[in-house]
Every structure is written in structure tokens, then in C-alpha cells.
Amino acid sequence: MEVTPLRDLVAEPTSFRLDHPITQSISQSISIVRSTISNWDPHSSHSPSFLEAALHLHSHLLHLSTSASRGSASSRHSELVKIHTLLESAMQHLEELFKRRLFSISSDVDLQCDEIADACSIAETMLATGYGEECVSMYQSMRRSNLKSQMVRLGFDQSSNQAKVIRKLKWEILDRHIKSWTDIAPAVVQSCSDEHQLCHEIFAVSPESVRNSIFFTISCDMALSFLTFPETVAVYLKPSPEKLFRLLNMYVVLSDLLPDIESMFGSEPAHSVRSQAMSSLDKLSKAIRSVVSEFELAIQKDPVKSSAVRGGAIHPLTRYVMNYLAYLADFEHSLHEILIDLPPDCKSSFFEQANLADGSILSVTIAWILFVLLCKIDSKAETYSDPALSYLFLANNLQYIVKKIQGCHLKTILGDDWVDEHSRKARRFMDGHVRSGWANMSALLPVHNEDDDIERLRKFEMNFEKAMKERKEWVIADAAMREEVRLAVEAMLVPMYCGWYRSHNNFVAAKFTPEDVKKRILRFYGESD
Numbered sequence: 001m002e003v004t005p006l007r008d009l010v011a012e013p014t015s016f017r018l019d020h021p022i023t024q025s026i027s028q029s030i031s032i033v034r035s036t037i038s039n040w041d042p043h044s045s046h047s048p049s050f051l052e053a054a055l056h057l058h059s060h061l062l063h064l065s066t067s068a069s070r071g072s073a074s075s076r077h078s079e080l081v082k083i084h085t086l087l088e089s090a091m092q093h094l095e096e097l098f099k100r101r102l103f104s105i106s107s108d109v110d111l112q113c114d115e116i117a118d119a120c121s122i123a124e125t126m127l128a129t130g131y132g133e134e135c136v137s138m139y140q141s142m143r144r145s146n147l148k149s150q151m152v153r154l155g156f157d158q159s160s161n162q163a164k165v166i167r168k169l170k171w172e173i174l175d176r177h178i179k180s181w182t183d184i185a186p187a188v189v190q191s192c193s194d195e196h197q198l199c200h201e202i203f204a205v206s207p208e209s210v211r212n213s214i215f216f217t218i219s220c221d222m223a224l225s226f227l228t229f230p231e232t233v234a235v236y237l238k239p240s241p242e243k244l245f246r247l248l249n250m251y252v253v254l255s256d257l258l259p260d261i262e263s264m265f266g267s268e269p270a271h272s273v274r275s276q277a278m279s280s281l282d283k284l285s286k287a288i289r290s291v292v293s294e295f296e297l298a299i300q301k302d303p304v305k306s307s308a309v310r311g312g313a314i315h316p317l318t319r320y321v322m323n324y325l326a327y328l329a330d331f332e333h334s335l336h337e338i339l340i341d342l343p344p345d346c347k348s349s350f351f352e353q354a355n356l357a358d359g360s361i362l363s364v365t366i367a368w369i370l371f372v373l374l375c376k377i378d379s380k381a382e383t384y385s386d387p388a389l390s391y392l393f394l395a396n397n398l399q400y401i402v403k404k405i406q407g408c409h410l411k412t413i414l415g416d417d418w419v420d421e422h423s424r425k426a427r428r429f430m431d432g433h434v435r436s437g438w439a440n441m442s443a444l445l446p447v448h449n450e451d452d453d454i455e456r457l458r459k460f461e462m463n464f465e466k467a468m469k470e471r472k473e474w475v476i477a478d479a480a481m482r483e484e485v486r487l488a489v490e491a492m493l494v495p496m497y498c499g500w501y502r503s504h505n506n507f508v509a510a511k512f513t514p515e516d517v518k519k520r521i522l523r524f525y526g527e528s529d
Helices: 006-010 025-038 048-066 073-104 112-130 133-154 171-202 208-236 241-265 270-303 315-331 334-338 344-351 361-381 387-406 411-415 415-446 454-469 479-504 514-524
Strands: none
Touching: 025 048, 025 073, 048 073, 048 112, 048 514, 073 112, 073 133, 112 133, 112 171, 133 171, 133 208, 171 208, 171 241, 208 270, 241 270, 241 315, 241 334, 270 315, 270 344, 270 361, 315 361, 315 387, 315 411, 334 361, 344 411, 361 387, 361 411, 387 411, 411 415, 415 454, 415 479, 454 479, 454 514, 479 514
């Protein structure tokens, strides 16, 4: 689309003539203009009759220059010069008044109705009398300066918003810049919106193409610079998991503001601003997808052998990944848009039959990351030499994962079936812990007056004490699961020991009473940190 230069558009005064008829004579108009100029007060409001008189002068000037003269050429020329000089003087005064009115208009255009109405009348007159270029040039210069000042007050610095500057910044500094950008973006777009509204009010009688060109000249450079920042960050930022949420915040803010940006910059010649916003969103999407892949890779690369957790407790990696995913789930809507362009890979085929809520790309991606985490947890469990402790580690970590999902938006994304399946798996791990940790001890308890009752009793006492000592740092993180395990161990040991104790207590000196065994189990499975 070819755009008509603004100079050509405003240089056609007939396009801006007011429709109402002029009721006064040319001599009256000359008198009004001269009187107004002689008694000019730049601080007072202009008189409608002065504006009408200026229009009349211009109309009379056109009439003189195009019609056959009834007088001499010299008198006709003299009148033309007189009218033109007076008209120029009137426009100079209007230009000064226009400048004052524009200066008095703040960024909150809704609170400046009188000033805007005055400026609108002046602009209409200047456009209609052939002084549109001067009017528009002054308007653009003042409003561009005003918009730039507003952005500086908000905290936006064009000089530091260049690729060569951004790519040299340390992450700590760039992080502050990104946060500042997301904080001020709504106010910046609102400032542009106010300018757009003001421009369309001041130049209401002008064609839309003129209004768009004026607004574009005022706002284009600053809008482009501001909207280029997310793209520059996305392109030059080295992907790493801790940077994901800053990128997501920028994406969300820019997406929310896109309708307003499209409304202001959707047509020529301002279309480049909208295109830049779309380009920034695209680059942010690519950067976010790259960071998600980097996050998955970081889980896979977490060392196995050097990171065993004492007592089979919840591993720091598990906490980190689950906190990360829980926060990630809050960006569900945006992530659906961003991840839709992920290339097909093993995730898709792996989860075709998985128990997910909706099978969306987001649920598949999160389920895959959880699968990678669980595989890593399985590998870490193998570093424990005691099978009971290995099972305890698996149960603790999977139960934490399930609980974390149940307490946040991840449950909606993954669905009840996924949660139920892995909750059952956590209980199977805990059952494995009970069996491998206590079944052999249960088998040591003597039954039915066997010949080796005393020997078996001593072995039970020795192993029971040893287990209590060696396992004192073992942890069951979930309170409900800890209580279930305590009851299961009690049921496995106490009734059998109690039966034997009652039948042998008279002639065998047992180290523990049944109540001692129960209390020790209770103390062992007391509250965990």
C-alpha cells in the first residue's frame, strides 16, 4: 500500500473547510482580526469570531486570486498582499496559542476537556486556512517530546535498549531491566493510547490517513524501541531454567497488550509497530521452548551417585522441580500457545495412551518432565545399600510429588487418573519399605515353644535394637503415610511378640515387654522434620 506523504495531505486546505456559512462581511472580519491581534492575551481563550474571521480572510484571499478583478491590477495586488499579511499574522498568533494549549494538556487527556476543545478549534482553523503543515509540525514536535518524557519518568531508557548494550549485561542487571519492562509496559501502552486518542480528537476533521500519519510520527520510534526489547532479550539470552519465568512474564504482558497495540498500530503507516510486537512474541515463544528443553536436560544431567539424601528424605531436586512446575502451571493459557509449535518427538508417542486430563501439549510436556524426574529418582534410589531405605526414598519423593500436584493447578492439567495412579505407586513403595525393613525381623520371633525359642528371641532383640539405632535418621515425610507405616509395623511385630511373651514370661528373661516394643515403634515413627 502506497502511503501519501503527510505534507501533501495537509497542504490541501479545501479538504478542511468548515461547513457552516460565514455571516460577517470581509471588512468586519478584517476588523475582528486586527482588533484581536492588537489586544492579544496569550493566556486567555480565543474568540470563535476570531477563528471565523481568519477563515473568512482565507476564503476571500482565494476568491481574489482566482476571480476576474473589477479594479486595477495594482489595487488587486495591494489587497491580496494586505489580506495575506494579516492572515499570516493571525496564524502566527494562533500558532502561539496552539502551542500554549498543547503545553497545558497533560498525559491524562480525559481531564483536559477545555484545553483539548480549544486546541481542536485552532487546529481546524489552521488546517482550513492552509497552515496545516505548521500546525502538524508543532503538534508532532510537542507531543513527541511529551511522550518521550512520560516514558523516561516511567523508567524506560531508549539509549540502553539496544542489542549491543543488552547482550553485554550480566544476568543480575538484565533481570532488573526485564522486571522493569514488564512493570511499566501497561503504562507505556496506555500513554500511547492517550496520544492516539488525543491526536484523533485534535484532528477530528482531518482524514483518518492524516490522523494515523501524525500519530505514527509521534509514537513510532519510541514504540518500536520499547517493543524491540523482548525480542532482543529472547535472541541474546542464554537459555537456562531460572530465566524462564522472566520470559513468560514478558510474553504474558505483551500478549495482554496486543489488542491495544493492534488497535493503535494496525493500519499503515504504523503497521510496523504491530509487526514488531508480533515478532517479539514469536521470539519469546522460541526462547521459552528452548528453556523448557534446557530444564528437562538439567534434570537428566543431575548427578546420581554424589547426591544421596540422608534418611531417604525428599531430594532437593524433587522439591526444585515440583516448585518449578507448580509455578509453571500458573501460565497454562500462555504455555498452550507457546508449546503448540514444539516439534514432534518421543513425548508424543510415549503419552498417546497415558492417563492425562486432556492430552494437550502442555499436559504431555509436564507429564514428560515428571517422567524424567521419576527416572532420575529411581536412579538415585539405587545408591542406597539397604533395600528398605531405597523403598523409603522412592515413597517419600513420589508422595511429595503427588501431594504437590494435588495442591496446585497441576492437578487440573494432569487429571485425576494420573494422580491416582502415582498415589497407588507411592503406597506400593511404602509397602516395599515395610516388607524389606521388618518382615525378616518378624520371622525371627519364636512360635509355639520351638527348641530354639531363646536363641531366636535374642536375635530378635539384637536386630530390633540395631534397627532402631541404625534407622534413627530415617524419614517418612508425609504424616498420614508415617502413621500408616507405624500401624503396619505394629501389626507385623507386636501381636506375635505379645503372644510369645505371655506364654514364656515366667521362665525367660525377655529384654522388652510388648509395651516396650510398641513404644519404640511409636517413637521411631514419631514426627519427622
